[in-house]
Amino acid sequence: MELTRKERELIAAVQDGLPLDPHPYTAIGRTAGLTETEVIEGLRRLVDRGVIRRFGLVLSHRDLGYCANAMVVWDIPDDAVGEIGEALAALPFVTLCYRRPRRRPDWPYNLFCMIHGRDRKTVEALADEAARDVGAGDCPRAVLFSTRRFKQRGARYAQCAPAGK
Amino acid sequence: MNVAQFGVLEKDLLDDFQRDFPLVPRPYRAIAERLGCDEDTVLELLCQMIKAGLITRIGPVFAPHRAGASTLAAVAVPEDRLESVAALVSGYDEVNHNYEREHRINLWFVVCAPAAERVAEVLRDIAARTGLEVLDLPLEQAFHIDLGFPLQWS
Numbered sequence: 315m316e317l318t319r320k321e322r323e324l325i326a327a328v329q330d331g332l333p334l335d336p337h338p339y340t341a342i343g344r345t346a347g348l349t350e351t352e353v354i355e356g357l358r359r360l361v362d363r364g365v366i367r368r369f370g371l372v373l374s375h376r377d378l379g380y381c382a383n384a385m386v387v388w389d390i391p392d393d394a395v396g397e398i399g400e401a402l403a404a405l406p407f408v409t410l411c412y413r414r415p416r417r418r419p420d421w422p423y424n425l426f427c428m429i430h431g432r433d434r435k436t437v438e439a440l441a442d443e444a445a446r447d448v449g450a451g452d453c454p455r456a457v458l459f460s461t462r463r464f465k466q467r468g469a470r471y472a473q474c475a476p477a478g479k
Numbered sequence: 480m481n482v483a484q485f486g487v488l489e490k491d492l493l494d495d496f497q498r499d500f501p502l503v504p505r506p507y508r509a510i511a512e513r514l515g516c517d518e519d520t521v522l523e524l525l526c527q528m529i530k531a532g533l534i535t536r537i538g539p540v541f542a543p544h545r546a547g548a549s550t551l552a553a554v555a556v557p558e559d560r561l562e563s564v565a566a567l568v569s570g571y572d573e574v575n576h577n578y579e580r581e582h583r584i585n586l587w588f589v590v591c592a593p594a595a596e597r598v599a600e601v602l603r604d605i606a607a608r609t610g611l612e613v614l615d616l617p618l619e620q621a622f623h624i625d626l627g628f629p630l631q632w633s
Contacts, residue, residue: 317546322593325539325541325546328538328539329538329539329541330536330538331536331537331538332506332536332537332538334507334522334525334526334529336505336507336508336518336522337504337505338506338507339502339504339506340504350504354502354503354504357502357539358502360539361502363545364542364545365541365542365545365546366539366540366541366542366546367540367541367542368497368498368499368539368540369498369499369500369502369538369539369540370496370497370498370499370500370537371492371493371496371497371500371534371537372497372534372535372536372537372538372540373493373497373533373534373535373628373630374532374533374534374535375628377531377532377533378482378493378533378630379482385580385587396620399620399622400622402622403622406629409628411621411622412543412618412619412620412621412622413618413619413620413621413622414551414616414617414618414619415616415617415619417614417615417616420555420584420612420614421553421584421614421616426551426616430628456582458580458581458582458587459580459581460578460579460580460587461578461579461580461581462565462578462579463577463578463579464565464566464568464569464577464578464579465568465569465574465575465576465577465588466535466575466576466577466578467535467536467575467576468535468536468538468539468540468575469541469546469547469549469575469589469591470572470573470575470591
């Protein structure tokens with residue numbers, strides 16, 4: 315579904331987050347050239363249509379004490395990846411779960427998920443538990459702990475369609 | 480700000496508003512009413528949590544491929560070049576996440592743009608400027624709807 319110009323302007327104005335102002339949607343509206351009501355209704359529609367998957371506090375796992383963050387990747391046979399992906403995504407400690415293409419020979423893995431824990435041992439144990447739970451114990455997998463964060467912020471999908479400035 | 484000393488108010492604030500943040504004219508007052516405190520307290524707590532880095536922002540998390548195009552990219556960077564290549568990658572406004580991960584392929588980043596052509600152009604540009612191969616790993620299927628993260632307050 316295509317986004318309207320107004321929706322793109324709203325996304326551009328809100329993608330870096332709300333200000334700590336008692337009337338944050340009025341402030342967003344000033345940037346986007348919209349009224350407070352248009353901002354609120356526009357955001358509601360984007361949430362209802364699933365363009366915005368959630369709207370709220372975005373936390374830093376690392377700064378909240380979840381010091382071990384790993385991308386756990388799996389090489390799952392193509393005919394089983396749908397079912398195993400669904401099962402993996404349903405586990406409470408898995409935050410994201412995506413199928414992506416393999417790039418052999420460098421990269422043989424086609425299923426990616428994120429697991430956050432207070433320490434490495436916990437995350438490794440959770441990855442083992444996940445493998446057993448979803449019946450992927452025999453599939454090759456790798457646990458890629460993140461060691462340094464060079465950059466993290468919200469996606470800027472609208473940088474080429476700036477608000478009416 | 481000491482996470483270990485958080486009381487019910489701080490915990491509920493972090494737990495309850497990762498999704499369904501109030502879309503009403505005074506959202507911080509609506510949160511205060513739900514938590515049984517006042518608007519200034521909510522604003523002050525959020526301000527401290529943002530300063531402490533616990534909250535990176537209050538806003539939208541977009542569904543992949545709905546608001547624009549994106550991909551996950553990865554590069555095997557020789558250890559002695561990691562800092563400079565990471566800085567080069569972070570320098571693109573289209574790059575929003577950029578992490579070192581423990582693997583031979585050690586630099587992982589997400590590229591987002593309004594259109595797929597620009598995403599491809601950024602990847603080509605990074606390959607050309609670094610002389611390194613860039614793996615393009617676009618999403619084929621999403622299994623998880625990110626509804627936030629249940630914190631365990633043990």
